[in-house]
Amino acid sequence: MVDPNANNLNEIQAQWATVRGRIRQKIGDAQFKSWIKVISLQDFIDSKVILSVPSNFVRTRIIEQYLDIIKSYWLVQNLKINDIEIVVSKVSKSKDTEISYEKKSITAQNKDSKQEDIFSSISSDLDSRFTFSNFIVGKPNELAFAAARRVAESVDVPFNPLFLYGGVGLGKTHLMHAIAHEIKERKPLRRVIYMSAEKFMYYFIKALRFKNTVAFKEQFRNVDVLMIDDVQFISGKDSTQEEFFHTFNALIDQNKQLIISADKSPQDLEGIEERMRSRLGWGLVADIHPLTYELRLGILQAKEERLSSRISPNILEFLAHKITSNVRELEGALNRLSAFSSLVGRDINLDMVQDLLKDLLKSSQRKVNIEEIQKKVSQHFNVKMSDMSSARRSRTIARPRQIAMYLSKNLTSRSLPEIGRRFGNRDHTTVIHAVKKVEELRSKDNSFDEDVQLLIRMLES
Numbered sequence: 001m002v003d004p005n006a007n008n009l010n011e012i013q014a015q016w017a018t019v020r021g022r023i024r025q026k027i028g029d030a031q032f033k034s035w036i037k038v039i040s041l042q043d044f045i046d047s048k049v050i051l052s053v054p055s056n057f058v059r060t061r062i063i064e065q066y067l068d069i070i071k072s073y074w075l076v077q078n079l080k081i082n083d084i085e086i087v088v089s090k091v092s093k094s095k096d097t098e099i100s101y102e103k104k105s106i107t108a109q110n111k112d113s114k115q116e117d118i119f120s121s122i123s124s125d126l127d128s129r130f131t132f133s134n135f136i137v138g139k140p141n142e143l144a145f146a147a148a149r150r151v152a153e154s155v156d157v158p159f160n161p162l163f164l165y166g167g168v169g170l171g172k173t174h175l176m177h178a179i180a181h182e183i184k185e186r187k188p189l190r191r192v193i194y195m196s197a198e199k200f201m202y203y204f205i206k207a208l209r210f211k212n213t214v215a216f217k218e219q220f221r222n223v224d225v226l227m228i229d230d231v232q233f234i235s236g237k238d239s240t241q242e243e244f245f246h247t248f249n250a251l252i253d254q255n256k257q258l259i260i261s262a263d264k265s266p267q268d269l270e271g272i273e274e275r276m277r278s279r280l281g282w283g284l285v286a287d288i289h290p291l292t293y294e295l296r297l298g299i300l301q302a303k304e305e306r307l308s309s310r311i312s313p314n315i316l317e318f319l320a321h322k323i324t325s326n327v328r329e330l331e332g333a334l335n336r337l338s339a340f341s342s343l344v345g346r347d348i349n350l351d352m353v354q355d356l357l358k359d360l361l362k363s364s365q366r367k368v369n370i371e372e373i374q375k376k377v378s379q380h381f382n383v384k385m386s387d388m389s390s391a392r393r394s395r396t397i398a399r400p401r402q403i404a405m406y407l408s409k410n411l412t413s414r415s416l417p418e419i420g421r422r423f424g425n426r427d428h429t430t431v432i433h434a435v436k437k438v439e440e441l442r443s444k445d446n447s448f449d450e451d452v453q454l455l456i457r458m459l460e461s
């Protein structure tokens, strides 16, 4: 298996070759030749793979029929892949035409066709699976969900802007896409634009360069709802912030519904001007909290039902316990298991899970530090925290101290001398001695071993 952290284009290329091979095995040569062979790897940016195909027709077919398996096979190779985008290659193969294409597009920009640029790229940005009905609601996200629904269902502008924030992979983008889908369904004539902040900035800076920000703003005149995702990426870019602020104000003044997402609250956004910050907080600010166990399990159950991938309830519970960081990692884990189970054609057991998800389970394990270990151990054995570094050598104190050293060695990445230092400036040989002693006792004495296991479990959960 390829290193899951790998992300340079060569490695991505190698992974793509493997993915293609697997798909070929699965769907057979004929299908492979018609649909998969024509796909080429175009780029890899920000954990997103970009594949290109020769026509829109092929693109649609691939998205409908093959994108999911491409994704799941790829995830088996590399969990860092967040998304796969299929684009239609515009440029023809010969270098000459490539250049003239470039030239043409620049002259076009100097005139007034930039509208086309922005608006043509929008609907392709929407993920059809990110709907309200696919969104599982629980305590941590109920406010954000309710606010999103409200905006999608209202004819007027209930609050402006709606500011959604929360950590990575907690569903901000999902909710924004859901709003867009819902509005499309209910009020097809309302014009909705969804854009990443980066894309917004990109067009915006282009407009600045060609000195037509007026035209840029003009484009939003007949937009009813504008969504800008991950606005933290705008912060810091001083020269453009000012203009952005004006555009933003103008839109609100024209009663356009704005929906903004970020990884932090307006107050905590860094590198953003004060008045911008306060204006962002004017409407409704709704945050998504870290997910609870119940919500994680709920999401896994819903996804598993859709995948129908024969993953048993106890494994879902195990994942919900172990993978606490965000939904993206949960999904990644589930996709990987389901891809594996369909590849090998049998059910998954817990051993296989541990093995398949080794990297994920490790990274989501809580990191403990020496101080926490000392605290837990002294509480457990009812000794003073200060005795962890004192010179006292009676067994009732020395033994817990040795256990704490042992745990520090095994649960943290600290070196032996560093551990010694943290236990009252002891020598690293003392730490080695403690580790050996505890290992020996664990193998001989059952109740001692249980004590240590219990401590480990408490420290890691």
Ligand code: ADP
Pocket: 130, 134, 135, 136, 137, 141, 166, 167, 168, 169, 170, 171, 172, 173, 174, 175, 299, 327, 328, 331
């Ligand atoms: P963010 O934009 O906050 O980083 P995303 O919206 O991209 O996160 O969500 C990451 C993944 O998790 C997406 O595939 C999304 O569908 C899924 N997801 C997040 N929250 C939920 C939820 N409450 N119910 C179902 N899927 C969710």
Ligand code: MG
Pocket: 172, 173, 174, 229, 230
């Ligand atoms: Mg997002």
